[in-house]
Amino acid sequence: MRTATVSIGVSNRHVHLSPKHLEMLFGKDYSLAEVKDLGQPGQFAAQETVSLVGPKGIVEGVRVLGPIRKSTQVEISRTDSFRLGIKAPVKESGDLAGTPGCMLVGPAGTVSLSEGVIIAVRHIHMSPKEAKQLGYKDCDRVSVLVEGERELCFHSVIVRVHPDFRLEMHIDTDEANASMLATGDQVKILGRTQDALDLVG
Template sequence: MSSTPPAPAAPHRAEIEHVVRRLLYQRLGQPLPRSARAPRPLIVNVSARHCHLTPQAVETLFGRGHQLQPKKWLYQAGQFAAEETVTLIGPRSRVISNLRILGPCRDLNQVELANTDAISLGFEAPVRASGDIKGTPGCMLMGPVGFLELPQGVIRAAPHVHMHPDDAAFYGVKPGSFIHLRVGGPCAMTFDRMLVRVSPDFKLEVHIDTDEGNACGLTPGTPCELVP
């Protein structure tokens, strides 16, 4: 079976609010705040533990010819949480069941955990940018029809922001540089090393893990801003 291309997505609520806010300030004749001048609204999402797999790994775990099936389309175009999950076996023989696979398939296998997950399983997982897996711990994955031993690939994903080139130009940053993320609310804090990733295919979105999201008390209504 092949995955079905995503249907045209309705605008995200934050995108609609961004346009309305900009029009309201213009109508009132008031200067636009920086957040309203930005090309796109800022979306901050918590990325729960998950893995990325190669087509060969998917076949090993789920059977010959198997392809990932979308369960939920994500904010970035073409990215989805798959119906399929695997069991992750750590060095202490402790397991995480139902570890979600994110699609589409990639050219390397990678497991992304929060620090709490890593400690519980017995991993010394370093903070790395996605794809930088050299020298990282390996693990065992179990699927419905097979096992897969990864010699490396277990990381804690560095907090990062996806940017379109227009966003990068607005904030004055380049791919691989860092920007601050200021989070408001009762547990207000600032992330000082938000890794910048830039692509014409990206929409402006920050990814932090569950530990980081819990630490700053992130909710859909929490005010956030990027600070160059």
């Protein structure tokens, strides 16, 4: 295990759609129109957007990301949750059990989700080769130092290892604003969180 720098990817509110919900929102046999590749291989921002409707408000123009997934997932920030009136929990992507839902509004229809709204836990993507070089494994929790004008340390950042991943740390807009980070900025992985806490304890 060694310290390493990693690029930041700031994740704004977005939606991943299932095939069924894509058709309900945009029409039968609809396909997403790719407009921009994202940091992780095979992932892209689509031209399509939807509106999120919660008990207290609406957020319009929420980007759909591709490719299509098995289950629909809505990722928002804590700030968004206040605006919508939804108590979204901090969860890993795909862990949707017990999460709240919302209504999605598209040009061809609406979808009422019973679950699927989360605040994504901050995490670092790594390929198996990168993880081996750095001395980490899937589900490790590491500490990451942000240097600069608003220096801080993110603890318990989850390491996610998969052959389709490349080294990149994802945070949401609230976390980026608090630390004055932007996509492409570099931060430093200090080591496993427990080891870092032991040093200062």
